[in-house]
Amino acid sequence: MTYSPETPACLHVQRWLDDMVIGHNFCPFARFVRDQQRIRFVDIASSDMARVLEALHDEFLHLDTTSHTSTTLMVLSDGWQQFDDYLMLVDVAQQSLNHWGYEGEYQLASFHPYYLFAGEAENAPSHFTNRAPHPVIHIIREAEMEQALAHHPDPESIPQTNIDTTETLGEAALRAQLRACKAPR
Template sequence: MSPRRVTNEQVIAATTNWLEKAVIGLNLCPFAKAVHVKQQVRYVVSEAETPEELVEVLRQELEVLAEANPEKTETTLLIHPYVLNDFLDFNDFLDVADALLEELDLDGILQIANFHPDYQFADSEPGDIENYTNRSPYPTLHLLREESIDRAVDAFPDAAAIFDRNMAMMRKLGHEGWYDLLDGKLDPASVKPEQDQ
């Protein structure tokens, strides 16, 4: 059964709210702010209801991003509210997405990151707050340029430090803080990660 239908505007508004308050507000990804401020993020809401339909939308969006001027479109968020709502199914689909990159000869040019409302890291429990670093309002495939990732890594070479900082940040924030943040009741600037003892 498909989830309740929402408008594309509602989907994009919820995703933008999450991006601004959590991803950028908590600095979960130090590279997100610049592309957001420059309006270089393309938001695509897919009507796909089957993985097969989503593959075709993904194929089209990968080709669009590969051909786009990076100054205008640096990255794409492909949001798909009506398919792969089960995280395990979503996780399995990532192999299909990577195979599509290779089929299109875009492996090494583009990369696909992923976010999901029920995201769960390996060896974690579903309710662990650390999982929320990758929890978006709707299942989302994030299409990125490899060149952009390389530039970001050059600018911030200790990527492992970002992960560790994010985990500490989420432990300090807690579940209640997470929901207050997204509801606008908590200023992201007030949350500072504690160093693990």
Template sequence: MSLKFLPSHQPVIDVTKHWLFDIVIGLNFCPFAKKEWLNNTIGYCVDDAAAITPAIDHLLTQCDNMASNNQIETSLMIYSKGFSDFDEYLDLLDLAQQYLINAGFEGVFQLASFHPHYCFDGLTDDDVENYTNRSPYPMLHIIREESMAKVLSVYKNPEQIPEDNMVIAKDKGTAFFQQYLLNKDD
């Protein structure tokens, strides 16, 4: 089984690419993303699933695809129609983590999470720091653990990245991010 690309998916991919370039790379939220962007090794999979079971099946299919194709270094599973409720999305994330383990991908892939309403534990919905993980659509980011381990071994102070991102987010301010995400379809 594979995810089928539909012409209706292209606008979702385009919006995601703009966000990735402008916010994630542009603000250096992920100092490792630019290399993958330039090398064109990022996979973009639009999933129209609105229920957890097919979404998990599609995620595992993409992991299988990545396991057999080293040309895809990292992949974004973009949920264009489902999981707009953050709590429902967190349920998907929790189950996805478990299914990765059950499918034998523990130590091979890890997930990072992005959502339009992302809210870190201990913060309020209005706190600007949440924008470090807010995206135009709900997404699960599939990361090759071996590649991440290599890059982290040579990156100075990787544990500082989240704190640096929060400083950048505070500097930009809530209005900047709200305006950017509000205009995602431009």
């Protein structure tokens, strides 16, 4: 595990966060924690599930003891490119979160270069709300999320607003923008 926002994979995910997630307002709460430098980026260069779960547990412990960190983006820079394998990892990660007693304290969100929402056409632009340049497991503090949602005028509208935004932008433009997150700068 590497705690360094300077690895290539973490830099790609930072660009994606800035350009796509914040840029298109897919998550109306991301800008605040990004501007406050409260996001931790961790590069997990392992295709071994046990190693990734160990890193996940380490991140829970970090969040337990570091109140300044609002959220962690675990960037899986080695392996996990097969979406079905990644979904299995996320499922086991969720089970582990529950087993370790963190249910209600943290929640997991998932992002993947080939993310597909069930029931959506394969080329639907809406998939890009959850597509990232590398597989990512996002750890969110539930209390902070509840607080942010309480201050949003209409949190139920966020998913539809995101779908509308992606449809306006179009699949080709979103694909190009995601690809650009990995381009040398």
